[in-house]
Amino acid sequence: MEFAHARTDRLGMLLDQFDKAREMAEVRLTGLTDDEYLWEPAADCWSLRPRGEARTPRAFGPGEWLLDLGNPDIPGGEYAEIGRQIASGMTVEEIAEDWSVSSARVEEVLAHTGPVPPDKTPVTTIAWRLCHLHYEFAGGWEWTFGERKQDPKLMVDFTPSASLALERFWETVGRWRDAVEGVSEEQLDQVGYSQYPYGSDPDDPYITVVWGTNFEFIHHMAEIALLRDLWRTRA
Template sequence: MTTPPRLIPLLEQFDFARERLSGRLAGPVMDSGNGTDVAVGPMTDEEHLWEPVPGCWSVRRRADGPGPRATLLTGAGEWGRDHAPFPHPEPPPFTTIAWRLSHLSEVLTLRADHTAGTHTLTRDDYVSHGDAAGAIAAFEAGADAWRAALLAADDAALDTRGHSTYPHGSDPEDPFIDVVWWVNQELLHHGAEIALLRDLYRARNA
């Protein structure tokens, strides 16, 4: 199927942001933004779970229970992500790389399912990972699934409200092209946050 012309720049933006974050997480090089390769080491498990300030929200073993000001650990499996239902804590807790990467991967995975999949997955089904390799693999799988959902959208789908039935946002009321834009900004801003946390981790003992 031919990609709708107005989807092409959003798809290119997604691909560029995804490639930069993938390189930033796993190395051995990342794109500096101007096409220059910069050496970067792979993220370690310790860095993935690093809590730079007291009271962080993170991904935790379910047996250990939720962290400060969280009331539950979302998802399925051995690990879960700190969460609290609305109204959320104020000020918002600072979140680790593990939390941010789990959230981003969940957004990609669930929106892909609610666009071109079973339309059934919820946060309770998503599996978070306590190890860096597992978290990176989950991000790549979610990004692949979301990209496939984009490529399956024709021009009419871009204007269809509820083409994505993702239950944790306004997707059922929004034209799909607005959802595509929203997912891109999620990738861009969480990718930038994760990159900064990697820089802070590297410089923590300087």
Template sequence: MDTNEFDWNQTLREQWEWHWENQIRARLTGLTDDEYFWSPVPQAWSVRPRGSSTAPVQAGSGDFTIDYAIPTPTPAPFTTIAWRLGHVIVGVLAARNAVHFGAPAASYDEWEYAGSAADALKQLETQIDVWLAGVRGLSEAELRTPVGSKEPFPELPMAALVLHINRELIHHLSEVSLLRDLYVHTHTAGSGSTE
């Protein structure tokens, strides 16, 4: 194989795009508000109406905030689907889209978190589209360029960040899928659920 003709950009994107189109997107279809906010354990971190959280930090600029603490407690609190989607939307995608692809500035403190599953999925789709469009536009030279001081490991090339984001998306959205399975199996007639 001639590596000069190999499309590294396409190969990096396909890792996530295949997973998104063939596994995750369909698993998110029909997400309900009950599932979105459901907490299978007491005191899980979530996205909550402003002023209703007891977490040490309630980040967000809108009607809903995300639970947080600095430093993160050990062990880290369990997190709901709402929290996990908020993390993916803001920390994994929107902040990177702003730094690397000219999208509006984004941070946990300034984000308007979704108060419904439908709104969260719209935010997710938007940020994924921005990320993929940005990555699609990178040349091979840009994929080799260090990411710079806005990232925790500034010396790593952009290709390493793309792989990291792929892993984060696959990891956290698979967790969301598992929580949906758990919800279904604990909220059906005869499941023995106490809720």
């Protein structure tokens, strides 16, 4: 991407950022093997597992392979987001519903003082991170440009094949990106243009949803890149 041709409109800047991040990610994921894809670098990892072998209470997927998911909570890294939600006018009950936790847990976070506790979320495999992104992009398209019917967590038939997973993933990503490019200025400002059922999309202007999708893609791809480095040097 040539800087001289970079767009300066707000959607253009976000799309340019996404395209560059995708280009880097595609290079970093070249040569991903099945063993590396499913490698568990620590004990008690969340990963992709055959149906019947999942280790977490809310593991999900429509097919023979399920993605680990534990009980919902508000990690330390999201305490500031709870404060922002309160400042935006959301009630404790609405925040609790958004995070699938009790109102008491939200009150506990709001009452917290001092240093934020460290996150205790488990280490996740490359497969988990890629599948997590995959169903979010699939759901992001479905609940913005599609029929807004399918549960995002049941839209992707997860696979232990790294090459097949990547092929399907980039196809889904491309469809989302092409659709976003056609969004108008008015739609970017429209609250609830995306009705994605997990998170705050229905309450947000669509421009912030696009920004959030970029953030999600970039930070998970950075984590995947680090896991690839650790795999390469594990001996």
